[in-house]
Amino acid sequence: MSLENDPLIIAGQSFNSRLLIGTGKYxxxxxxxxxxxxxxxxxxxxxVRRTNIGQNADEPNLLDVISPEKxxxxxxxAGCFNAEDAVRTCKLxxxxxxxxxxxxxxxxxxxxTLYPNVVETIKxxxxxxxxxxxxxxxxxxxxxxxKELEDLGCVSIMPLGSMIGSGLGILNxxxxxxxxxxxxxxVLVDAGVGTASEAAVAMEMGCEAVLMNSAIAxxxxxxxxxxxxxxxxEAGREAYLAGRMPRKKYASASSPMEGTIVGK
Ligand SMILES: CC(=O)[C@@H](O)[C@H](O)COP(=O)(O)O
Numbered sequence: 338m339s340l341e342n343d344p345l346i347i348a349g350q351s352f353n354s355r356l357l358i359g360t361g362k363y364x365x366x367x368x369x370x371x372x373x374x375x376x377x378x379x380x381x382x383x384x385v386r387r388t389n390i391g392q393n394a395d396e397p398n399l400l401d402v403i404s405p406e407k408x409x410x411x412x413x414x415a416g417c418f419n420a421e422d423a424v425r426t427c428k429l430x431x432x433x434x435x436x437x438x439x440x441x442x443x444x445x446x447x448x449x450t451l452y453p454n455v456v457e458t459i460k461x462x463x464x465x466x467x468x469x470x471x472x473x474x475x476x477x478x479x480x481x482x483x484k485e486l487e488d489l490g491c492v493s494i495m496p497l498g499s500m501i502g503s504g505l506g507i508l509n510x511x512x513x514x515x516x517x518x519x520x521x522x523x524v525l526v527d528a529g530v531g532t533a534s535e536a537a538v539a540m541e542m543g544c545e546a547v548l549m550n551s552a553i554a555x556x557x558x559x560x561x562x563x564x565x566x567x568x569x570x571e572a573g574r575e576a577y578l579a580g581r582m583p584r585k586k587y588a589s590a591s592s593p594m595e596g597t598i599v600g601k
Pocket of ligand 1: 358359382413415500502504529530549
C-alpha cells in the first residue's frame, strides 16, 4: 500500500494531502502563499469574518493569492460565538463564492479558551445541514457530542487536540480514539498541534487528517515548518497503515539467536 492510492475522502471529494491549513497570523499574503505551497495542502481554511474574500473590493483579496482553482477553500466561522452568527457567516461565504457549500463550522465559547460552545455548535450544524451545507465541524473531544454532530449530517468531525493557538499538542488521545471508534465520517484533529511530531502522533493514532494554523504561522520559519508538517503527516499516515509493532514489557534481541548454529 502506498499513499498514492490512499486518498482522503470528504463529502465525496478526494484529496491527496491529509494536511489542512489555515491562513491567519502570517506576516503577509506572500508568506501565506509560500507556506501553503510548502505544506502540500489542498484544503485551505479561511476565516470569513477576518479575511477579505471579496467583501471589501478595495482591499487585497486572499483568493487572488490562494486560487480556488488550485485549492479547495474552506470558509470557516472563526470569531462566531453563537449559532446565528455562524450560520450568517456561512451564508455570506456561499454568496461570495458562487454557491460553494463546504464549510468549517466553529462556534466558540469564550475568548480565553476559544473552546467550542457545543450547544451553539449543534444548533448551527443542524440549521446548516438542513440548508444544504456540507459541514466540517470543530468540536470538543467529547465522544457524545461528536456522535450527535455526525448524526445531524456533518461530513467530518474535528475534535480539538488542545486549545486553538496553544501548541499544547494532543491532550486527550483516549477521547479522540473513542470518537474515531464511534464515527464513520472522517475524524480530523483540529487545533492545538505545536510541532511536527504532534501531527505525526495524530496520524499514527488513525486520524484521517490534521487541520492546523498556529504551528506553521507561528514558527520562526513558517515555510520550513510547513514542509516539516507535510512530511510528518505523511510519515504518521504511513506508520498507521504499516501497523505498529506490539509493545513488550521486556527486551527482545534485535538479532535473535534462535535457529542459528550458535543458538542451538
Ligand atoms: C485555522 C482554524 O480554522 C482553526 O480552528 C485553528 O486556528 C487551528 O488551530 P491552531 O491554530 O491551534 O492550529
